Amino acid sequence: MVLGRNFEDMCAQMYYRGKMFGFVHLYNGQEAVSTGFIKLLNQPDCVVSTYRDHVHALSKGVPARSVMAELFGKATGCCRGQGGSMHMFSEPHNLLGGFAFIGEGIPVATGAAFAAKYRHEVLKQSGPDGLDVTLAFFGDGTCNNGQFFECLNMAQLWKLPIVFVVENNLWAIGMSHLRATSDPEIWKKGPAFGMPGVHVDGMDVLKVREVAKEAIDRARRGEGPTLVECETYRFRGHSLADPDELRRPDEKSHYAARDPITSLKKYIIEQNLASEAELKSIEKKIDDVVEEAVEFADASPLPPRSQLLENVFADPKGFGIGPDGKYRCEDPKFTQGTAQV
Amino acid sequence: MFEALREAMIEEMTLDPTVCMIGEDVGDYGGSYKVSKGLAEMFGDLRVLDTPIAENSFTGMGVGAAMKGLRPVVEGMNMGFLLLAYNQISNNCGMLHYTSGGQFKIPIVIRGPGGVGRQLGAEHSQRLESYFQSIPGLQMVACSTPYNAKGLLKAAIRSENPVVVFEHVLLYNLKEKIPDEEYICCLEEAEMVRPGSQVTILTYSRMRYHVMQAAKTLVNKGYDPEVIDIRSLKPFDLHTIGKSIKKTHRVLVVEECMRTGGIGASLRSAIIDNFWDDLDAPPTCLSSQDVPTPYAATLEDATVVQPAQIVAAVEQICQ
Numbered sequence: 001m002v003l004g005r006n007f008e009d010m011c012a013q014m015y016y017r018g019k020m021f022g023f024v025h026l027y028n029g030q031e032a033v034s035t036g037f038i039k040l041l042n043q044p045d046c047v048v049s050t051y052r053d054h055v056h057a058l059s060k061g062v063p064a065r066s067v068m069a070e071l072f073g074k075a076t077g078c079c080r081g082q083g084g085s086m087h088m089f090s091e092p093h094n095l096l097g098g099f100a101f102i103g104e105g106i107p108v109a110t111g112a113a114f115a116a117k118y119r120h121e122v123l124k125q126s127g128p129d130g131l132d133v134t135l136a137f138f139g140d141g142t143c144n145n146g147q148f149f150e151c152l153n154m155a156q157l158w159k160l161p162i163v164f165v166v167e168n169n170l171w172a173i174g175m176s177h178l179r180a181t182s183d184p185e186i187w188k189k190g191p192a193f194g195m196p197g198v199h200v201d202g203m204d205v206l207k208v209r210e211v212a213k214e215a216i217d218r219a220r221r222g223e224g225p226t227l228v229e230c231e232t233y234r235f236r237g238h239s240l241a242d243p244d245e246l247r248r249p250d251e252k253s254h255y256a257a258r259d260p261i262t263s264l265k266k267y268i269i270e271q272n273l274a275s276e277a278e279l280k281s282i283e284k285k286i287d288d289v290v291e292e293a294v295e296f297a298d299a300s301p302l303p304p305r306s307q308l309l310e311n312v313f314a315d316p317k318g319f320g321i322g323p324d325g326k327y328r329c330e331d332p333k334f335t336q337g338t339a340q341v
Numbered sequence: 342m343f344e345a346l347r348e349a350m351i352e353e354m355t356l357d358p359t360v361c362m363i364g365e366d367v368g369d370y371g372g373s374y375k376v377s378k379g380l381a382e383m384f385g386d387l388r389v390l391d392t393p394i395a396e397n398s399f400t401g402m403g404v405g406a407a408m409k410g411l412r413p414v415v416e417g418m419n420m421g422f423l424l425l426a427y428n429q430i431s432n433n434c435g436m437l438h439y440t441s442g443g444q445f446k447i448p449i450v451i452r453g454p455g456g457v458g459r460q461l462g463a464e465h466s467q468r469l470e471s472y473f474q475s476i477p478g479l480q481m482v483a484c485s486t487p488y489n490a491k492g493l494l495k496a497a498i499r500s501e502n503p504v505v506v507f508e509h510v511l512l513y514n515l516k517e518k519i520p521d522e523e524y525i526c527c528l529e530e531a532e533m534v535r536p537g538s539q540v541t542i543l544t545y546s547r548m549r550y551h552v553m554q555a556a557k558t559l560v561n562k563g564y565d566p567e568v569i570d571i572r573s574l575k576p577f578d579l580h581t582i583g584k585s586i587k588k589t590h591r592v593l594v595v596e597e598c599m600r601t602g603g604i605g606a607s608l609r610s611a612i613i614d615n616f617w618d619d620l621d622a623p624p625t626c627l628s629s630q631d632v633p634t635p636y637a638a639t640l641e642d643a644t645v646v647q648p649a650q651i652v653a654a655v656e657q658i659c660q
Contacts, residue, residue, distance in 0.1 A: 046409070080442035089441035096408055096445070097437065104428055107398040111405020118411060122387055123358055147428075150398035157393070311443035314501035318480045320529050320576025323583040323615050327529070328576075 001031035001205065001261050002283055004055035006290045007064060008236075011054065011071060014294065015240050020071045023100075024085045027055040029203075029235035032260035033167050034059045036208025037135055040216055044127060046094040046116075046134040048109035051086035052167075052234075053098045056137060062090045068293035074300035081303045082311065102138065102172075103145035106164070109136035110151045113162035117222075130220035131161040138165075141172025143186045152193040152227065159224035163215045164190075166229045167202065173238040174246045190227030202230030203258040206267070233258075309334070343513045345487035346376045346452075349494040350414065352523065354384055357412065360498055361388045363403050364416030364453075373418050374454055374513050400426035400451065404433040408445040412498060420455030420507065421467040434503040435478035450497045452506035454513065456547055456597055457645050461510070463633035466641075468598035470507055470574050474607060481574040482528055483507040483546040487517040489572060492526025500528060507574070509547045531578035537567035540655055541585040543608060544595040545571050548646060552595050555651035566655060574604050577611055583619075586612065590621040591658050595646055600628040622658050627651060 008026040015024055027034070030052075038047060038059035049056040057067050062078055070077025071085055078090050079098075087098040096112055099105035116132040119125045142148055143166060155162050166186050170177045178184050190197025196218075200211045208230060215226035233255035237244035268274050313319065316329035328334045354360045361384075362377055368391035371378035381389040392399040396417065403413040417423040423430065434447055457466040470481060480502050484490035490508065497504035526532075534549065535556060544552045549570045556566050567585050571577065586592050592612060594605040605626035612624045627646045634644050 048405075078442065079440060079444070082442050083440040087440040089437075089444050091441070091444040096405065097441065099432075101428060101432060104401065104432055107401020107429060108405035108408065108433060110398065111402035111407070112409045113405075114402055115406040115409035115411050118361065118387055118406070122361075122385070147398050147401065150393070150395035151402075153393055154395065154398060154402065311439045311441075312478050313480075314438050314443075314446040314448070317529055318478075318500075318502045318576065320573070321578050321580045323579045325580040 001035045001264065003058055003064065003286050003289065004031045004034060005261055006286055007054060007058060007067070007293070010290050010294060012236070012240060014071070019298070020085070021073065022084055023051065023239050023241065024071070025052040025239045026236045027052050027234070029255065029259070030167055030169060030232045031055060032205035032208050033137075033165065033202045033230045033232055036205045037163070037165055037212040040209065040212055041133065041135070042129070044094060044132045046096050046109070046112040046132065047137070048096045048105045048112065048134065049088070049098060049137045050102060050105060050139065050142070051098070051100050053086070053088045057088040057090065057095055060090070060095045061093045062088065062095060064289050064293040065296040066090070068297040069300050072297040072300070073302065074297055075303040075307065076296070076300040080307065080311070102142040103147035106136050106138060106142070106147050106151045109134050109162060110155055110160060113155065113160035114158070116161050117158065131222055133216050133219045134162045136162060136164050137167060139172065140166065140168040140170060140177040140186065141175065141180065143189065144181055152189065152195070152225070155225040156193045156195045159222060161219035161222065162225045163212070163219055164225060164227045166227070167232050168229055169232050169234045171234070171238070171247065173242065187227060187229040195225045195227055197227045197229070199229045199231065202232030203255065203260050203263065205260050205264055342484070342487045342490050342508070342515045343375045345491040345519060346494055346508070347378060347380070349491040349498070350377060350380060351383065353495055353498045354380070354388065359410060360412045360414065361390065362414045362416065363390045363392060363399055365392055365394060365418045367391060367416050372416065376416070396422050396425040397429055401429040401433060403449050404429055404437065404447055407447045407449045408437065412448050414450040414452060414498060417451065417453030419465050420453045420469045421464055423451065423453065423469060424467070424472075427472070430473065430479070431476045435476040439478055446501050447503045448501050449503045450494070450506060451503070452494065452508060454508045454510040456509040456511065457629070457634050457641065458510040460636055460638055460641055462636050466634035468629070471598040471603040473505055474575050474604060478503065479575065480504045480528060481507065482572055483574055484572070485509070485512065485546050485549045485570055487515055488519050489526050489532060491519060492524055493528065493572065496525045496528045499525070504528065507546060511547055529573050529576060529578060531581040532570040532572050533581065534570050535566065535568040537565040537589070539565040539589055540567065540591040540593060540658055541582070541589045542566050542568045542593045542595060542651070542655070543571050543582060544568065545574060545604070546597060548595045548597050551646060551648050552651055555648040555655070558648065558652050559655055564655060564659060571608070577608060579611065579615055582612070583616055586616045587619045590619055592620070592624045593654055593658055594624065594626040595651055596626070596628050597645055598628060599631045600626070601631050603628050625654060625658055627654055
């Protein structure tokens with residue numbers, strides 16, 4: 001959680017210094033949900049997120065330097081600089097994105113869960129623990145979108161190993177959840193489709209972890225999906241371009257008092273699980289990681305012009321046959337982007 | 342043709358257990374055009390998945406499954422329904438390989454019948470090839486005979502790229518003897534239908550048959566048209582097309598999609614860009630009218646290009 005918080009704070013700094021561009025959506029305040037859920041996963045389990053995906057990436061194990069380099073638009077970023085803030089992908093960590101349109105990642109997550117079931121039932125490739133689980137993260141605004149409902153239906157119909165995690169931070173840019181939703185209790189939409197719907201305090205990482213464990217284990221055993229609504233809050237605006245003028249100060253201070261990091265620190269100290277000094281040294285280590293990530297990203301090269309067309313097709317024969325009878329991709333000037341397309 | 346497509350599905354699903362089918366009524370019903378008849382019994386309900394009516398979501402599901410190693414074939418019961426899946430086809434099929442920096446492949450096939458049928462009404466008579474053609478990262482092919490239907494579908498399934506295979510409602514009952522031995526058609530190549538010397542006629546899908554009908558008339562009148570079925574709508578096979586234009590110096594495109602922003606529009610631009618010096622006449626294009634396909638038979642006939650118009654156009658070009 002501290003890594004997530006420090007990383008996002010660094011992103012804001014870098015953005016205002018002109019090192020990061022475009023739409024950047026920070027996760028401050030919601031760390032308990034990411035940590036509470038993703039830290040329970042194994043490597044083969046999948047995570048699908050939205051544009052607010054930096055911390056999901058970090059929780060799933062993507063190195064901070066890869067994420068930072070991606071945000072700086074450098075060739076060493078996890079997506080070679082081609083994705084950016086809203087499109088974090090990592091095949092080795094099974095992070096299936098990073099999606100800019102809300103709701104469009106949910107079917108992809110459903111597909112990953114379908115593939116897990118398929119591997120088990122058709123290909124007879126079973127893991128020792130059970131089915132590989134997929135987590136789909138999305139917000140309150142997405143819960144009014146068709147793809148959400150269509151996927152709840154299909155996931156329950158086929159008992160797919162997926163957990164739908166709603167990060168209800170009460171706001172979709174400037175649209176209050178209460179103004180957009182006829183019945184604002186999102187967890188209730190689970191039982192409407194035949195799956196359990198659970199509401200949890202998303203500012204308390206231990207409570208999130210408890211609920212997450214049950215939902216993930218359920219999915220792994222093949223009992224199907226769960227809808228988990230996490231009540232959480234983003235301390236910053238929707239994105240770094242959002243002036244955040246609509247949210248009332250008393251709402252912000254209410255949730256600031258429930259800061260998941262402060263709460264966990266307090267719990268750890270009170271339960272004598274670690275000393276102040278130990279926690280301070282962890283924080284120092286994390287500061288170093290984030291600093292190193294920035295140094296790495298700064299020092300990394302920008303993608304060269306020749307990278308432009310490289311990943312358009314997995315099979316570059318898709319660029320077609322040129323007038324000379326040869327496949328375009330066989331012309332080195334083509335991939336360097338200097339030949340006429 | 343539906344049997345050829347079915348054979349392609351059976352062969353590929355037998356060869357590779359990661360190939361699966363996703364769509365409405367593909368399982369128990371056997372496909373609304375019988376392409377998957379009997380497949381659910383052969384391969385099971387998970388490999389031939391009957392979906393609820395949720396095109397955007399089940400296409401997206403296909404994308405997610407493809408990212409995790411499966412090779413889904415998503416059927417749009419009618420191509421027009423895939424307009425609902427445009428979000429997933431454009432943003433996810435086309436783009437994810439790129440935005441993930443090449444980490445994930447999307448070896449998905451999206452297929453279904455489109456085109457103007459017999460009085461099916463405007464919404465069931467759509468031609469989506471022109472809508473999808475700008476999506477980067479997508480390949481598009483249109484099959485027109487049982488032979489190339491089987492070959493192209495097999496190639497599309499084996500391709501690592503996302504491929505959209507356009508079939509035509511009126512061509513499913515075409516019969517043709519096809520080889521028993523396995524064969525594949527190249528996704529990027531066009532097909533020479535009738536070699537000639539006087540004018541190049543480029544066409545695809547159902548219009549191939551209108552062109553061939555017109556060709557009979559033209560031959561009787563003493564003309565010698567070269568007919569090429571472009572098959573690959575994206576990318577264009579500029580080699581076959583170019584070779585032909587360098588020979589005949591005149592080109593006519595006959596297509597079923599609408600005039601505005603259609604495949605013909607792109608094809609003409611590509612021809613002008615690449616073969617301007619070889620042309621003796623402006624590249625001409627016959628397309629469907631920019632009109633929602635009317636229900637009435639007379640109006641529907643007037644919407645699409647008819648053989649008589651093709652004959653007249655060739656006579657005009659060859660003056």
